Amino acid sequence: MRELRLRPLMASDYAYVFGLLVGGANGARWRFRGATPSPEMFERALWSGVSAQLVAETRDRRPIGLAVAFNAVFEAGHVELGVAVDPGYQKRGGWTAAIGLGLLRHTFLSWPVHKVYGRIPAFNLADLRGLTRLGWVEEGTMRDYCFYDGHYWDEHVLALTREAWEKIDRRFARFCPEFGDGR
Template sequence: MEVRDSFAEDNAKGWTNAAVAADGEDRKWAIEVEGLDEPVGFTALYGLFRQTAPELGALIGDNPGARGVGREAERLTVAKAFEEFGAHRVYGRIPSFNGPAKKAVTWQGWQHEGTMKGHIRRPDGEIIDCEIWGITAEGWRERWGVDAPDPAPADG
């Protein structure tokens, strides 16, 4: 998790091009809004295909035309984690001051799981807490009324 002064189009292109390859354990998607020329942000799943759960990442710009799209983009990304990639849970790290992010994951059914005191040192030297939030595949299916996938057939 880092704080940037800016995230220029060249940064976005390089970040996205490196991430859209189907190899590796991270996946990233641009958030596009009809009527806007450029993506308004990105979502990501970091650490797929491990024994540990993947982490949700999101970067949403401040374009007024993007208002409200981050929550749905995150929901779709988490759905991919469970339905396409078979994750058993998803978690996220949220700076303690980020009320909109906490509201978005609460809407999705996530639970606050703990706080890492003084985990983030901002460029200006300020130290802030970081909260851990998460949801299991079962909790996700319950929240969204999705049936569990059928088990894979046994070899034979």
């Protein structure tokens, strides 16, 4: 998806990311799970355990999401990934998939990881099914792990190996966003 670009997160993006991760539809589902940290606390937490944070933006430089690689253990060859997309772009035209493909490409081309992990709560079962069709493998389920919308939900841990990613990349590389600041 060439209308999309991934670039490193900058301090000037913090207000947008705060709104994306703390407020609105993503607020109760993502990293802060309904908490509203102070701006200072948010900044510290935003970078804790993070290897890469990439802002997804449209060609006209409008931010629409954040892609994150975190909890890396490079000596063991693995890292966790997460993608948060502006609610106005979710389930619309493949934006979430394109951001995820770009993050996978960045991760596997940047570091010697052999496996990436993603966690998906059961209320996102459609995402879970889509990922398993692409080669992600469910490695575990944490029962009643997260609380959302008045209920406890299982959280599924999925993994994608470098070999499986190479097959995905051959099929979908043309849909990956550009990387860099585009200037």
